[in-house]
Amino acid sequence: MSKMKTNHVGDVMQKLGPLLGLMVLVITVSILNPSFLEPLNLLNLLRQVAINALIAYGMTFVILTGGIDLSVGSILALSSALMAGMMVSGIDPILAILIGSLLGALMGMVNGLLITKGKMAPFIATLATMTMFRGLTLVYTDGNPITGLGESYAFQLFGRGYFLGIPVPAITMLLSFGVLWVILHKTPFGRKTYAIGGNEKAALISGIKVSRIKVMIYSLAGLLSALAGAILTSRLNSAQPTAGISYELDAIAAVVLGGTSLSGGRGLIIGTLIGALIIGTLNNGLNLLGVSSFFQMVVKGVVIIIAVLIDRKKAA
């Protein structure tokens, strides 16, 4: 019973730690450059964060089961290319986004099947599909960006527009958060996700269909990557064959900054949203402060190390 109690205290820390970090960061950047707080910048920031946040949500589920998904950036690129291809051939953009997202889920399902049925380590399986999906993207696009996506207003709104003054990608990010929060914290599916990450054998013995849940989780990660791909396609008004390279690292960083344990079973999706906001604020803030891009990478690395060190201390 006492274990339960410390877990509860840990939960509060889990929630507060990342939020505290974000606040410190926001205050620091605003003092150094007050234009950070200007309304247009905050709107820009929310839109810039959306793509990473969506991918990181899916990554949170994956990491909660003790897995990892390196293929998210390639899934984003391949589904973005497929969506753009459909749009060029005259399919309604919204329908193209829907089909493309389902194809993204299918790609994620391949990961899930390799890991469960193929009994491959998630790192290896998704490393292989990362390379494969990137290759397929290059084959499909012939290495060229796909352009000429038409002038559909709805499609332009999806990545570039505003609804009631709020960027549409930010709305997508927040709506998805709501849905996923309910799934993770209020449904049996969510409880099983935690159970698998906590102790996979115990979960199996207690009758949880571990393989099925895992396949669903990797499919979800694929779906969310494809959705992020749709936003990117609209923002860039084209599909780029090199889109999404190294996005898996930003997503993993957001999850870890949000206090989710890489060994699985422990973590919250709200933390991931905050983690994504921390990374976005770093990118945006360091740009506003005129820090050279080379130093920006150093700073981001240091921030991740600090976050994990603090997390370790709490766990100990």
Added chain:
Amino acid sequence: MKKILPLLLSLSLLMLGACSLQPPEWAKPSQDTNLEDIKIGLSVSTLNNPFFVSMKDGVEAEAKANGMDVVVVDAQNDAAKQINDVEDLIQQGVDVLLINPTDSAAISTAVQSANSLGIPVVTLDRSAEKGEVATLVSSDNEKGGEMAAKYLVDQLGEGAKIAELEGVPGASATRERGKGFHNIADEKLDVVAMQTANFDRTEGLNTMENLLQGNPDIKAVFAHNDEMALGAIQAIQSSGKDVLVVGFDGNEDAINSIYDGKLSATVAQQPEEIGALAVQAGVDVLKGNEVNETIPVPLKLVTKDTE
């Protein structure tokens, strides 16, 4: 049902009315252009390539000479990051944007958001497909490709077997240099192999090894940039063959390699010049002066005999 339908209709109309491609009025920054105190925003595609570093230096030097401030952001070859970078520059209240796009299609939305706030845009080296660009400052890449082909015809005579190392597929530099090269090479040379090495030295080395394996009788290779040419030289040296190499860009390593007698020639661009002319064009636009749609920056063929 009869009551719900109009309700739904008006609701969806309301929803549509709430949508916009423009940022809300309350969020737009106030613009005041003061010619005394011009702030330039420069978004570079990558600073991991000496060419673009020189271009950036050219912008900074010209701006400094005129007492202007420059803010530089580096997109690290990521089209999505570049859009964010440009938004961040706008946020910092720059008066004019100099953009060196990673991709002509992808940069369009960033150009459009600058347009919507009335900030003039000058593109460097690559163009933007959509949006209003005041001017494009770039080398005449197509002409450069022709210069390279002519040089090879002069050195080897007509019908010589040639390989071509192409740049990033679809990049405008790849297309234009390739096009110029083939304008002449298709008639006067025999291009037996074309492979991409993505403007990268390591890939240039590996690709060249494969090309030499598959086509042992090639006499020369034209690489779309110096980095690939320098990689190709490594492969050629270890194979012990005698193959002419022509690069493109004229960066420092390449020039040194020419004087060492390894690289045969390079079509040299003048990136500092591109940067400087872009700053001047930006100032002209701010002052309301006319600028040409494109500002070509001359190229020159550098060989061991040059200078």
